[in-house]
Amino acid sequence: MREWVGGGAEPHMRSAEGRGVLRLRMRGGDLKGRCRSAVGMLLWRRCCACAVMRGPLRAIPIMAAAITGSGTGPKRARTEPVLRIGTHDGTFHCDEALACYLLRLLPRYRDAEVVRTRDPQRLAQCDVVVDVGGEYDPERHRYDHHQRSFTQSMRSLQPSKPWTTKLSSAGLVYCHFGSQILAGLLGQPEDSPVVTALYDKLYENFVEEIDAIDNGIAQTDGEPRYALTTNLSSRVGHLNPRWNDPDQDTEAGFKRAMELVGSEFMDRLDYYHRAWLPARVLVEDAIRRRFEVDASGVMLELPQGGCPWKEHLFSLEKELELHNPLLLVLFPDRSGQWRLQSVPVGPRSFESRLPLPEPWRGVRDEALSQLTGIPGCVFVHSSGFIGGNRTREGALEMARRTLALQGGGAQSG
Template structure:
């Protein structure tokens, strides 16, 4: 922790920490005014009053006072056009997200591109922190029980919140903090006192957790700014040109780009905003494996929704799990390479072959 009295101070609570304040602190430190801020973790009101900005503690949400707690009974704030109650992570993102995007990417905070990223990052990353910290499940648990739907496996170990929680307890996260060892004693064998070294040790673990969630955020923002955002114009053009491959527009061709074209999100968004009729939704997207003239081509089924493993229309059942010459015979299309056993993707040695596969598949 910095002791530079000239630096601003970020305050949050001590004790057991969660993913939301770990992210909130990291987000604040992306802003120029808090880049060199020190951090105080306490629940003492007088100490918190000395802080420049406070998150996840204090019982106050007041942007003008730079106080961002969400635990008070009367708190009901949500991100614009969303229903999930905010946590400290969502509060910081709602109030400072556009400034953070500008600080990291250089985008004008008032631009439409910044606005797109602001909402996209909340939707795909920050909102999950809010839901988790406020005990809001992705699906209504009672509705799932009534429908008789059970989990196929326990996914707790796969969530960012679960990983952050490990930093509260994992012995490896406690070692080396001001002489503390893995069993909670000093190097002399005496118990670590409740204040002083134990607080330093706890703060050290919090900073490790904050760095972890911060890295995930940074990867998300970098990908969305450098890949997802530029792809929007490419996908929009491909969508507008799709009827040259199928009269109903059910086949779309994605131009090759070395850094990739994350098209699925944009396609769903464009179809929704344009109110595309059900019978004209895109079923298959075609794209080259590389930029060489002899590149092989892929045919990809469009998912029911972004990230879903279900498809609008999988490739024909009789093609699935079949390869090469046998697949060409079964499909009647020369140059086939494969179709995945689940029917979500296939390949052909030429664009013409992949297009023919798609044309046959849309009506089968």
């Protein structure tokens, strides 16, 4: 049995001088100017947008020594016993690496030692145990999922949630502590719309995949068409010693695994908080203004490209009870030209609701303008899901022509 205290300094954090804390390094520009006009529109505008516009995630008061295991500043005198997070030794996986990382984001466990062992006596001395021990007992902070009797999912533990994937140790920790962790990082109440939205988003798009892979749940029925070998779980797995390495010690690799999953978790939270969440405001505003773009009401115009609009569009279609589906989205690209993109049939689908006309596909520039009779055409993708024009008016005319040629109908409200 080995004990490991802390982990390497996360690449997404930097030490705040003289204070021994770590502060998140944020990416991207300030969204306040772009979203200010939308503040006040529904609950999201009153709560979510305002929270996002405050700027970077709040500083996390984690002592540098607790992360690195050494620390360069003066040591803080310990006034309380050191808490211990127990997990198994030997070959490690993504789920327990993330579970340990998440626990150490909680104030209670921020200085905790990570004890890697399968010795029941050693595990009994730990304050919280994940992915080992053969029991799930949240009152005693035991979070294993390998026992035959374990069948818990996010939905079984929180009936308001839709996800039925069997939980791993990562999902168990996230289920019980995720809202508290996010509230602390964001400086928001646990029941705020911001925390609720990001809690769901991070589970569905980050933690659930780890749960499924660790429990051996296939993503699709039948034989996959190609291999996925660069996901986070695979990359963590490759940090284990190779079978023929002379040194089979796993301690350094587990430390790197915690750093890797922690970096990706925080980076994903940063993106969802600073980019994905504000995009909802823009998409909702575009939906409400859709008849100003075209009388059909099936086209949206976004003020800029790169906005993650798809998932918001599908959820807002349901929430706003639109009678007919939205079909096309227009937006400027970074060069100042315009794009028109077909709405897919689902958030993760490659199939389009209304692809651009087949004769246009794969044709470019002047040849495309002559074919369509629309000046300024740049391209239409070979699959028909997106096209481009030099001007807004040209892109809008391509969208209208697509609607006429492909048989789209008008929306009535």
